[in-house]
Amino acid sequence: MDEKYFPEEIEKKWQQRWDETGAFEVRTDDPRPKFYSLEMLPYPSGFLHMGHVRNYSIGDALAWYKRLQGFNVLHPIGWDSFGQPAEQAAIKRGVNPLVWTEENIGHMRGQLRRLGISYDWSREIAAHRPDYYKWDQWFFLKMFERNLAYKRVSPVNWCPNEETVLSNEQSSGGVCWRCGAAVEKRDLEQWFFRTTDYAEQLVQDMVQIESGWPEKVLKRQRDWVGRSEGAYLDFAVKGSNKKIRVFTTRIDTIFGATAIVLAVDHPLVAELLSGSDLKRDVDAFADKVAKSRSSRGQLAEEEKEGINTGVIAINPFSGENVPVWVANYVLTEYGTGAVMSVPAHDERDFEFAQKYSLPIRQVIAPITHSQMKAEPSLVVGTDQSAVMTRSFTDYGVLINSGDWSGRLSQDAIPEMTRQAEQQGFGAAAVTYRIRDWGVSRQRFWGAPVPIIYCDKCGTVPVPYDQLPVVLPATADFTGVGESPLAGVPEFVNTTCPNCSAPARRDTDTMDTFVDSSWYFFRYCDPRNDAMPFDPAIASAWIPVDQYIGGDSHAVMHLIYTRFWTKFMRDLGLIYFDEPVKKLLTQGMVTNRVEGTDEWKAMSKSLGNGVDPDEMIAAFGADATRLFVLFAAPVENELRWSETGTEGAVRFLRRVYTLVWRWQVRFAGAAEEYSLPPGEKLSGGARALRRKTHQTIARLTGDLEQLRLNTSIAGLMELLNELADFNADPDTAGAADAFVVKEALEALVLMLTPFAPHVAEEMWEGLGHHGGLLQARWPQADPELARREELEIPVQVNGKLRSRVLASPNISEDELRAAALADDKVRGFTEGHQIVKVIIVPQRLVNVVVR
RNA sequence: GCCGGAGUGGCGAAAUUGGUAUACGCACCAGACUCAAAAUCUGGCGAGGUCAAACUCAUGUCGGUUCGAGUCCGACCUCCGGCACCA
Numbered sequence: 020m021d022e023k024y025f026p027e028e029i030e031k032k033w034q035q036r037w038d039e040t041g042a043f044e045v046r047t048d049d050p051r052p053k054f055y056s057l058e059m060l061p062y063p064s065g066f067l068h069m070g071h072v073r074n075y076s077i078g079d080a081l082a083w084y085k086r087l088q089g090f091n092v093l094h095p096i097g098w099d100s101f102g103q104p105a106e107q108a109a110i111k112r113g114v115n116p117l118v119w120t121e122e123n124i125g126h127m128r129g130q131l132r133r134l135g136i137s138y139d140w141s142r143e144i145a146a147h148r149p150d151y152y153k154w155d156q157w158f159f160l161k162m163f164e165r166n167l168a169y170k171r172v173s174p175v176n177w178c179p180n181e182e183t184v185l186s187n188e189q190s191s192g193g194v195c196w197r198c199g200a201a202v203e204k205r206d207l208e209q210w211f212f213r214t215t216d217y218a219e220q221l222v223q224d225m226v227q228i229e230s231g232w233p234e235k236v237l238k239r240q241r242d243w244v245g246r247s248e249g250a251y252l253d254f255a256v257k258g259s260n261k262k263i264r265v266f267t268t269r270i271d272t273i274f275g276a277t278a279i280v281l282a283v284d285h286p287l288v289a290e291l292l293s294g295s296d297l298k299r300d301v302d303a304f305a306d307k308v309a310k311s312r313s314s315r316g317q318l319a320e321e322e323k324e325g326i327n328t329g330v331i332a333i334n335p336f337s338g339e340n341v342p343v344w345v346a347n348y349v350l351t352e353y354g355t356g357a358v359m360s361v362p363a364h365d366e367r368d369f370e371f372a373q374k375y376s377l378p379i380r381q382v383i384a385p386i387t388h389s390q391m392k393a394e395p396s397l398v399v400g401t402d403q404s405a406v407m408t409r410s411f412t413d414y415g416v417l418i419n420s421g422d423w424s425g426r427l428s429q430d431a432i433p434e435m436t437r438q439a440e441q442q443g444f445g446a447a448a449v450t451y452r453i454r455d456w457g458v459s460r461q462r463f464w465g466a467p468v469p470i471i472y473c474d475k476c477g478t479v480p481v482p483y484d485q486l487p488v489v490l491p492a493t494a495d496f497t498g499v500g501e502s503p504l505a506g507v508p509e510f511v512n513t514t515c516p517n518c519s520a521p522a523r524r525d526t527d528t529m530d531t532f533v534d535s536s537w538y539f540f541r542y543c544d545p546r547n548d549a550m551p552f553d554p555a556i557a558s559a560w561i562p563v564d565q566y567i568g569g570d571s572h573a574v575m576h577l578i579y580t581r582f583w584t585k586f587m588r589d590l591g592l593i594y595f596d597e598p599v600k601k602l603l604t605q606g607m608v609t610n611r612v613e614g615t616d617e618w619k620a621m622s623k624s625l626g627n628g629v630d631p632d633e634m635i636a637a638f639g640a641d642a643t644r645l646f647v648l649f650a651a652p653v654e655n656e657l658r659w660s661e662t663g664t665e666g667a668v669r670f671l672r673r674v675y676t677l678v679w680r681w682q683v684r685f686a687g688a689a690e691e692y693s694l695p696p697g698e699k700l701s702g703g704a705r706a707l708r709r710k711t712h713q714t715i716a717r718l719t720g721d722l723e724q725l726r727l728n729t730s731i732a733g734l735m736e737l738l739n740e741l742a743d744f745n746a747d748p749d750t751a752g753a754a755d756a757f758v759v760k761e762a763l764e765a766l767v768l769m770l771t772p773f774a775p776h777v778a779e780e781m782w783e784g785l786g787h788h789g790g791l792l793q794a795r796w797p798q799a800d801p802e803l804a805r806r807e808e809l810e811i812p813v814q815v816n817g818k819l820r821s822r823v824l825a826s827p828n829i830s831e832d833e834l835r836a837a838a839l840a841d842d843k844v845r846g847f848t849e850g851h852q853i854v855k856v857i858i859v860p861q862r863l864v865n866v867v868v869r
Numbered sequence: 870g871c872c873g874g875a876g877u878g879g880c881g882a883a884a885u886u887g888g889u890a891u892a893c894g895c896a897c898c899a900g901a902c903u904c905a906a907a908a909u910c911u912g913g914c915g916a917g918g919u920c921a922a923a924c925u926c927a928u929g930u931c932g933g934u935u936c937g938a939g940u941c942c943g944a945c946c947u948c949c950g951g952c953a954c955c956a
Contacts, residue, residue, distance in 0.1 A: 235873065239873095239951065239952085242951080243952095266955095266956070267956060268956065269956075280956095321954085348954050349954085350954075354956065357956095358956045360956090361956090366870090367956075370954090570950095646894095649893085649894070650894085658880085660881075660895070662895055662896070663895055665895090666895060669894095669909095717885090728881090728883090728893085728894095729883070729893080732892070732893035734893095739893090810889085812889045814888085814937070816936070816937085854936080856936095857888095862888055863888050863937090865936055865937060866936085
């Protein structure tokens, strides 16, 4: 130890030592219990930002804490290194994507090491390397074999700016998730994974993780899967043998159906109208709708429009004739692309009916008090002349519904569904909003789709022994048109694995979310060249005990990885359903935007970024990390503050100086540091001991819940108590020195998760050799943590009036007597009748008077 | 519009889940050290009130339950997120 705290030297020293000894490398056959601490792997943009620092500091704190508790901790890192920016660099600046990516990784790896995050670097992986993406391709082939990967022409979301296909998730809100450009539609042949096959499991299995995942994330996933229970119903078309199938969740409103409405590209539209005069009008209308959809993502804001086709359908329940319309507000992709329109009880149908003067027939009446209050115009048995001013969408009691009138919605729904089934015109049904995952990208910098097209044999999977399908070293990066791979003849031209005739490779690459769906399985067995991972090894580590990342991945990545896990389970690679036990979605790191009062996520374009390297240079990695963890609860937004970081340095320096002052005594004398039996401690020493043990208990609880900010506050309190104790190392007696040593050791050990370098340095200074990896988290003695004397507040009628001193084992009677005898309390009770005295043992006395 | 979450000092935030509101830190103020500054150390720091105290009022607003409410219940206001024609 140096006399002064020089973070740079200490950090360099310990980083080097950790590196040389491979300190954080772990083995799967270690007998200790395992713990898997995982942070979302970074995209190698070239530079770490403060969000990364926060993410990895949280994960590292947990990893160190668990190590000190005796766990075998897997804490790996890798690179999500396929994706657009590398290709953009190639297009704009002519840099080779591989060179660009490897350079970025090199720089960021250096930054992570300077931060001193305790990773097992021997397990580092990168998605763009053939030994990784080989397994993306392997999984693709497995999907293909099981009919979970299929190809179809489909209108895809197309970003005109980046000229690439976007998934539904990536284009939510009608804008590109990365660049914000308005999304268009295009028809392309695309590969899809059947995520819809797993829709039900994705919802059902949430019960397995709901205790460990934020409710917010689960809710978004539930919404995303969009499970909806209802029924299919077939409406016969008059004068034809065709039927129109609709999906509804409100079969109980069917007597109020006054139209059938089809989506513009519903297949029946063309059939029903062939030869009709209206066909041209409807086609023109369909074109118009398609155009306006591609230019604007905001469907909800569009005015409802439709055309009456003149076709008549028959309501299977009432036998009534209803007109068939085509309209822009019905979605092709959801349900059956056709709905029964019930204006009285559906907002959208109501709006549509008003515009086209369709009849609005009430068939559900409100029954509860709050419904009545909200809908004064609607009453049971209302006459048909009553005018509805808006739709009534609650459940209620059926009216004007033939034999069903008088039934409750809740009862009518299952019974009407049963009748529809029995009579053969309907069935109970569950629909989902989730769609299949489009994985094709017309991109160079991704894992090539391992498929070959042969004129004779058609679509042929690349044989497993020919994997990986390696990306060519380079291509023409024009940034426009089809995939760059299509312009590389050596890549495209191949022979058919079946018949050896000349054939062509698929020129698309896979979505990068494929890479990130299973990467943390690969960490467990990163150099396996026979399989993506050994099932036994992966099962020894996974499920991940704690996963940490931004909540921007609440739906995309975190749904895909759950899907992938279930798929791997069905392949027989693993036997569990869910990959992640506990999830933490950390808050953003924000900074003030210069010249404004706004706090926004740090970004280059706003000019409010903070460079982690500069922080490390100015304050040290330990102080930077400590501040980031202390400044706010992990899930909150963190507002950047430089003075806050100075405060963190101040704290570390105070601890360091104290250790320095005492280490001479601890290292020099051959004193035995145990408390001599029967030795009486001074009041101050007892208080310090108590604080030490209270702090241990507090931190142990807080860290389990990742309450890092309060943990650090606890350490600061302990330091303050140590400073107040103010014993002199040169003259302190053995008992005082023992108490100080106990406090300092606990402080240093518990500081390790937040500031590991300086903790190592101080731990060594306190005379321990072998480093913190040999050390153990301190144990709290509950007996010592307990107060020996309590200052118990005394209230009169709930207002604090005084305090009395009492020992913790004082009886209730004694406490009551002491409280009532207190001068101040007597001042407030005099002249009143004491009704009762409430005593919360060891806590409080409340005297109730009248 | 619908669904979540949150409102506590000048600021980030605590409060063992109904029991001393404002821990810890930042900023600020005063003092010590210094020729001076920085650093460091000591003290102060919700509002009103007073020489000082007593005391009063304060956890978005209004009401309720309770001996006692930041915490529970009801209504409302504001802010932040998510979803948005999903039948």
